[in-house]
Amino acid sequence: MQTKAVLEGDQWVINGQKVWTSLAQWADWSFVICRTDPEGQSHKSLSYLLVPMRQAGIEIRPIVQMTGDSEFSEVFFEDARTDAANVVGDINGGWKVAMGTLAFERGASTLGQQLQFENELNIVVDIANENGAADDPVMRQRLADAWVGLRIMRFNTLRMLSNAIDGNELSREGMITKLYWATWHRNLGKLAMDVLGPASEIAAAAPYELTRLQRLFLFTRSDTIYAGTNQIQRNIIGERALGLPREPRP
Numbered sequence: 001m002q003t004k005a006v007l008e009g010d011q012w013v014i015n016g017q018k019v020w021t022s023l024a025q026w027a028d029w030s031f032v033i034c035r036t037d038p039e040g041q042s043h044k045s046l047s048y049l050l051v052p053m054r055q056a057g058i059e060i061r062p063i064v065q066m067t068g069d070s071e072f073s074e075v076f077f078e079d080a081r082t083d084a085a086n087v088v089g090d091i092n093g094g095w096k097v098a099m100g101t102l103a104f105e106r107g108a109s110t111l112g113q114q115l116q117f118e119n120e121l122n123i124v125v126d127i128a129n130e131n132g133a134a135d136d137p138v139m140r141q142r143l144a145d146a147w148v149g150l151r152i153m154r155f156n157t158l159r160m161l162s163n164a165i166d167g168n169e170l171s172r173e174g175m176i177t178k179l180y181w182a183t184w185h186r187n188l189g190k191l192a193m194d195v196l197g198p199a200s201e202i203a204a205a206a207p208y209e210l211t212r213l214q215r216l217f218l219f220t221r222s223d224t225i226y227a228g229t230n231q232i233q234r235n236i237i238g239e240r241a242l243g244l245p246r247e248p249r250p
């Protein structure tokens, strides 16, 4: 369902629905990309609005995920309101702003996340040393590959940021970042389960309390989906980084 906004006096009035809005139930503000030209169908009729989340016109329904958490929610807008000035960029020019936001989400914003990844990898290595999994040459190889992958991820992000220091736009390195980290992190989840072996099947507590590594495994299945799936990332790399012909548009 599309989200639409109409300007009434000095306020936008918003109606529609957003699915899978991360952290919505804790957010004070959200950005909402709304159709603001009722006649328009293309991306040229979208605007990027900043909307206060705590108001009567917004209903937030958390979705329970297979980790047992509710990290994201469905959000329903029924005559929700925001000030006319809360539009980022031009009216009907929201697509460009959305693409800039996504480029940041897929690229530079993940540098800090790499510390969490390192922390998770250290836990997996410690377990492998303790339970003997590290004695298996194949497992040792996979652990070493994970370590190498994390270093590559860091150097690529630093390379991307260094290039941006001179005021350049984020460069082509940025376009491989999401595909690379998402695949690496999903594989770390699988490695964690393999290192644990049969213990990976035992929950922390009844009825459904999972260990950190079980949650890591389950949540990382979504890493290759949100912020643009791996397939979409490959299209972006092909078309924008390598200049290959655009795929046919329906």
Ligand SMILES: Cc1cc2nc3c(=O)[nH]c(=O)nc-3n(C[C@H](O)[C@H](O)[C@H](O)COP(=O)(O)OP(=O)(O)OC[C@H]3O[C@@H](n4cnc5c(N)ncnc54)[C@H](O)[C@@H]3O)c2cc1C
Pocket: 019, 020, 021, 022, 023, 072, 222, 225, 226, 227, 228, 229, 230, 231, 232, 235
């Ligand atoms: C944990 C999580 C958090 C999320 N948080 C947010 C959020 O905060 N805000 C928000 O707006 N959204 C959020 N999303 C939604 C997310 O952005 C979308 O799920 C994602 O972009 C994929 O779009 P889709 O679900 O419509 O899949 P579709 O686009 O329908 O894709 C379905 C499948 O088809 C493939 N596919 C589609 N098009 C192509 C193509 N052109 N070429 C090749 N393959 C293709 C995809 O790779 C995928 O495998 C979240 C999703 C998850 C899982």
